[in-house]
Amino acid sequence: MKLKPGSSGSGKSTFVNTLCESPVILRKDHLDAEKAAAPKTVNITPTTIGLLPEMDEDGLKLSLTVVDTPGFGDNINNEPAFTDILEYIEHQYEEILSQESRIKRNPRFQDNRVHVLLYFVQPTGHGLREMDIEFMRTLGPRVNVIPVISKADSMTPQELNAFKKKVMEDISHYKIPIYDFPYDEDEDDEETIEENTELRGLLPFSVIGSEDEIVLNGRRVRCRQYPWGIVEVDNSKHCDFSKLRYMLLSSHLHDVKDITHEVLYESWRTEKLSKEGHHDDDEEEVVIDG
């Protein structure tokens, strides 16, 4: 399950449609001129797409749920939007917690926890903005955050490299927790370590999305056509879209789910339960909040 915040017009909906190779997310009336000035609330809408079985490992059917957040980052004051999204994520955790605590659990319960949050960073060329930093810092402890550079066709290769470097510097300077393909030097095999190091080096992923196809050199290519050239979505020299897709849907799918369940959910659970007055230590008196 994926959640994707980023300001309007950063290419989120196009990205989803490109990822799923079908127009999943339709443009709504946020293009209306009259409504443009009104402050919008973040509209958190999950859409479930069942993907083809060939897409993933082990031939398992993958049910992908994408949560889009149109309206995020558009307003003059965007701070309320942070809490809306955080509450959505924590709400899913709460559902799980209450399910776990039931005497008779519901076998058909759907796990709606968010496994990955793709944060779309604007290609300014100047590093992260205050809003980006605050948001990722707020949400990093609850969900796997992967920063993505949207509309990467606005930067030349040198600018892109410099920008990626700046973003990563900002992330380490402000100690922003993100999903950075963790690996264990002792336990994992060399292949995994290599793969993870490579993916880590590509962070943040540069992405270009397009729903239009043309025929180029005899094959159908998804691309964006400019007067000065054609940008191909699946060409790894043009952007990191294909690597991101592979990583999300195949290679690291289980990894992000595991981390969500074993690390993020557990830490949330611990915090929540200790706030309510439960202590693990049997020797201490149990303090019951009145």
Add this chain to the structure above:
Amino acid sequence: MAPGPVGATNVSVGIANLPNQRHKIVSRKGTNFTVMVVGESGLGKTTFINTLFTTLMREYKRPEHRFNKQMDRTVAIDVVRADIEEKGFNVRLTVIDTPGFGDYANNQDCWVPVIKFIDDQHQLVMNHETLPNRKIDDLRVHVCLYFIQPTGHTLKPLDIEVMKQLSSRVNLIPVIAKADTITPAEMLAFKERIRDCISTHDIQVYSPAVHSDDEETTRRNTSTLAAMPFSIISSENDVVVNGQNVRGRQYIWGVAEVENENHCDFKKLRNLLIRTHMHDLISTTHDSHYEAYRVSKLTAEGRTDNDPAISARRNFEAKMKEEEGALRKRFAEQVKVEENRFRQWEQKLISERDRLNEDLDKQHTLVKQLEEELEEIIAARKR
């Protein structure tokens, strides 16, 4: 003052030489041009300024410094000056940048420092008009370029709010930044939606006068107007395309050229700003925006129109007369009161005098009597 007789001279007197005189004066004095750029960071404002005048006017922000400033949440006003010369003609150029604008999570009121700066310049000129020495550093903003993010959708609430505030105070020209992110088809739709938004929200952007005597100029003006808001791409680097050096951005898939009219409207904007409408921008700033500011300021202070000096004097005089009448009346009353007092005092004195006189008389008579008695007694003794 009634206009005198109107007629054309049939001998060349030399009036037609006026524009040449103007030209000489202006080329000697040079001119003063102030441009303000407003927009979120990373939209290419600095690059645009450097490209527009083909000089390195602004240094880029140093990446190391971003860690210091980020958490301030302020909008600064940066003023950069340069003297530019082309073929002997001088321009004292001032560029005003607004770093920090729109960069934060909460951008409420981030436009206030910008608006305040523009108003302050008008106020400064207004103040100086009444002083004996009127020569000041005129920093009034002649044109404000608002950089719109190339979302492809429509204007954001921040854009609308800020443009509304700016358009009533300064010549506003919205530009679509980083136009090399948008394909031509998307660009047409985007511009259409922006124009829609601008007219729905009643934002007065600067539109150059279209008609002129010269047909060529009219055509050029129409095409310029149709292209607004201008899409721009900026670059300080030259790239070799087909053996020629052009300003452009080198991508893996091609080169986006700055001066190519099919790629972006940079050339149109530059022509408008410098070649054709610089003087218009300067004069409308003085003639309409400064005047509007002045009117609003003065009516707020309570002065009204209709030849204010004379009506003010008239009011003043009427007031004076009234006051004078009142004073006079009071004076007359007081005089009367005093006179009465004096009269009474006089009466008192007179009656006092009379009384005293009477007493005196009585005393006299008594003395006479006593004298007579004394004489009688003396006479009686002598016998």
